[in-house]
Amino acid sequence: xxxxxxxxxxxxxxxxxxxxxxxxxxxxxxxxxxxxxxxxxxxxxxxxxxxxxxxxxxxxxxxxxxxxxxxxxxxxxxxxxxxxxxxxxxxxxxxxxxxxxxxxxxxxxxxxxxxxxxxxxxxxxxxxxxxxxxxxxxxxxxxxxxxxxxxxxxxxxxxxxxxxxxxxxxxxxxxxxxxxxxxxxxxxxxxxxxxxxxxxxxxxxxxxxxxxxxxxxxxxxxxxxxxxxxxxxxxxxxxxxxxxxxxxxxxxxxxxxxxxxxxxxxxxxxxxxxxxxxxxxxxxxxxxxxxxxxxxxxxxxxxxxxxxxx
Amino acid sequence: xxxxxxxxxxxxxxxxxxxxxxxxxxxxxxxxxxxxxxxxxxxxxxxxxxxxxxxxxxxxxxxxxxxxxxxxxxxxxxxxxxxxxxxxxxxxxxxxxxxxxxxxxxxxxxxxxxxxxxxxxxxxxxxxxxxxxxxxxxxxxxxxxxxxxxxxxxxxxxxxxxxxxxxxxxxxxxxxxxxxxxxxxxxxxxxxxxxxxxxxxxxxxxxxxxxxxxxxxxxxxxxxxxxxxxxxxxxxxxxxxxxxxxxxxxxxxxxxxxxxxxxxxxxxxxxxxxxxxxxxxxxxxxxxxxxxxxxxxxxxxxxxx
Numbered sequence: 001x002x003x004x005x006x007x008x009x010x011x012x013x014x015x016x017x018x019x020x021x022x023x024x025x026x027x028x029x030x031x032x033x034x035x036x037x038x039x040x041x042x043x044x045x046x047x048x049x050x051x052x053x054x055x056x057x058x059x060x061x062x063x064x065x066x067x068x069x070x071x072x073x074x075x076x077x078x079x080x081x082x083x084x085x086x087x088x089x090x091x092x093x094x095x096x097x098x099x100x101x102x103x104x105x106x107x108x109x110x111x112x113x114x115x116x117x118x119x120x121x122x123x124x125x126x127x128x129x130x131x132x133x134x135x136x137x138x139x140x141x142x143x144x145x146x147x148x149x150x151x152x153x154x155x156x157x158x159x160x161x162x163x164x165x166x167x168x169x170x171x172x173x174x175x176x177x178x179x180x181x182x183x184x185x186x187x188x189x190x191x192x193x194x195x196x197x198x199x200x201x202x203x204x205x206x207x208x209x210x211x212x213x214x215x216x217x218x219x220x221x222x223x224x225x226x227x228x229x230x231x232x233x234x235x236x237x238x239x240x241x242x243x244x245x246x247x248x249x250x251x252x253x254x255x256x257x258x259x260x261x262x263x264x265x266x267x268x269x270x271x272x273x274x275x276x277x278x279x280x281x282x283x284x285x286x287x288x289x290x291x292x293x294x295x296x297x298x299x300x301x302x303x304x305x306x307x308x309x310x
Numbered sequence: 311x312x313x314x315x316x317x318x319x320x321x322x323x324x325x326x327x328x329x330x331x332x333x334x335x336x337x338x339x340x341x342x343x344x345x346x347x348x349x350x351x352x353x354x355x356x357x358x359x360x361x362x363x364x365x366x367x368x369x370x371x372x373x374x375x376x377x378x379x380x381x382x383x384x385x386x387x388x389x390x391x392x393x394x395x396x397x398x399x400x401x402x403x404x405x406x407x408x409x410x411x412x413x414x415x416x417x418x419x420x421x422x423x424x425x426x427x428x429x430x431x432x433x434x435x436x437x438x439x440x441x442x443x444x445x446x447x448x449x450x451x452x453x454x455x456x457x458x459x460x461x462x463x464x465x466x467x468x469x470x471x472x473x474x475x476x477x478x479x480x481x482x483x484x485x486x487x488x489x490x491x492x493x494x495x496x497x498x499x500x501x502x503x504x505x506x507x508x509x510x511x512x513x514x515x516x517x518x519x520x521x522x523x524x525x526x527x528x529x530x531x532x533x534x535x536x537x538x539x540x541x542x543x544x545x546x547x548x549x550x551x552x553x554x555x556x557x558x559x560x561x562x563x564x565x566x567x568x569x570x571x572x573x574x575x576x577x578x579x580x581x582x583x584x585x586x587x588x589x590x591x592x593x594x595x596x597x598x599x600x601x602x603x604x605x606x607x608x609x610x611x612x613x614x615x
Contacts, residue, residue, distance in 0.1 A: 016426040029412045030416035033468070033470060037456075038438045045443045047450070123344075125347065125597065129531075132533050136552070139557065145575075151368040188605055212329045212333075245533070271449065280444060283443075
């Protein structure tokens with residue numbers, strides 16, 4: 001992509017930089033903010049290896065080695081938070097990765113234009129509900145005394161009981177409400193990719209007598225593969241990064257055994273009981289694992305398919 | 311092979327029948343999905359204007375019953391909710407302005423091939439997408455180093471650089487601004503800054519709209535940063551107030567038992583329905599009119615620069 005391969009050819013780096021000094025000025029606010037509030041905390045993560053005391057500051061606190069990592073790995077919360085995180089995360093990927101693709105393929109088959117438009121706008125709409133309102137809706141709809149879903153279920157003879165108080169139901173509730181809220185929105189990229197398909201391909205397939213189903217298998221799905229790979233890599237990069245916001249709001253004393261994930265545990269340890277270093281260690285472990293998985297999946301994707309993020 | 315026309319016709323009939331079944335399946339599934347997507351929102355709306363006793367019994371399913379606006383009139387007296395509403399509007403305006411001011415210029419600079427050190431700056435702006443210091447170090451820096459915790463600015467400045475916005479805007483600039491434009495401006499003696507403000511920005515209304523809408527919705531809907539970095543209830547945004555009402559059940563009482571408590575709970579539910587409607591209304595009503603910008607943004611992002 002770069003026109004000049006090295007700084008040795010053409011004018012010197014400084015000369016080129018000086019000519020475009022205005023561009024650096026345009027980047028300056030972003031650079032300052034990123035250094036202060038994003039890169040400085042990346043440096044601040046060294047408190048995971050220190051006994052952080054607020055009075056001594058990040059640099060002044062004494063070193064603690066791997067003490068806090070060992071404490072996390074040896075604590076009884078380690079296995080349960082990692083398991084819960086992985087269960088919710090893998091369940092989410094397994095369900096919310098393929099469904100938007102199916103939805104996009106469906107949408108692409110709708111020829112009633114008005115209906116298609118209405119369908120798209122309606123399925124995108126839940127995406128704009130805030131997490132707080134979404135969780136409030138989930139709790140109200142599932143309430144055993146007045147909720148809509150237990151009422152509807154009892155009409156057809158199913159007793160649901162208290163779903164929010166049922167730890168075993170937690171991951172299912174999380175994942176399927178996630179589908180309800182985001183499946184439409186997540187399909188946009190695939191719909192965009194499908195709209196770029198050359199119509200001549202379909203015409204050629206029709207001449208050969210292909211059915212709609214065959215056209216989907218032979219044209220649409222192969223067209224979506226690069227988009228699928230990119231989105232899949234990105235999803236894998238956050239395997240241990242299940243959204244804090246929704247899980248935290250849906251937690252209660254009854255489902256905590258299955259709903260305590262690393263990020264909620266970290267928050268409670270760090271900001272509720274002020275164990276900064278311990279909490280920073282959990283966070284660093286988390287981010288490192290995510291980062292390594294992202295790189296691995298990206299490398300694998302590049303090897304087998306030539307499509308990759310970087 | 312010997313009777314191509316007959317084969318062709320046969321094929322055609324079979325194909326169209328299979329395709330008709332196919333279409334029927336598609337449209338039936340789509341109808342069901344529409345119902346699933348829209349009904350929960352419709353239910354909230356009708357429950358918010360119905361008699362809470364009928365809602366609790368499950369008698370309000372298709373149309374509002376026992377029509378009343380009691381819930382909304384009670385909402386009017388909830389000062390913290392309106393205070394939150396005002397705060398959110400302020401955070402949304404200031405935060406969106408900050409995001410535009412920071413991300414759009416940076417994205418433009420990164421889109422320029424002749425930017426010396428382009429690779430380094432691209433890495434600088436994109437790396438935080440994949441790795442970060444985490445919650446606790448960020449909190450300590452904001453609290454101990456910058457003393458921003460529990461101020462107005464913590465909701466506006468620290469998280470205003472969004473790598474994804476930069477990627478999308480950069481792709482837009484790369485694909486829709488012809489390079490000849492800058493060449494011509496240079497010949498006329500126009501500098502980078504003047505070029506950006508007088509030529510680039512007027513040609514980039516679409517991407518500015520996309521980023522502004524994303525940023526505004528993000529600010530309107532977020533509660534996480536407020537929960538972590540704000541302490542004074544007077545500064546709480548709408549979503550944090552909503553959390554107290556919806557999740558922490560501020561309105562309902564667990565201390566009471568019996569029919570009084572049941573009555574109070576029904577009333578609390580009514581208030582919840584009304585609060586959901588009032589808090590979501592601005593975005594929900596605006597969205598269908600601006601949705602083309604949202605779609606456009608996602609599609610630009612999909613091009614991947």
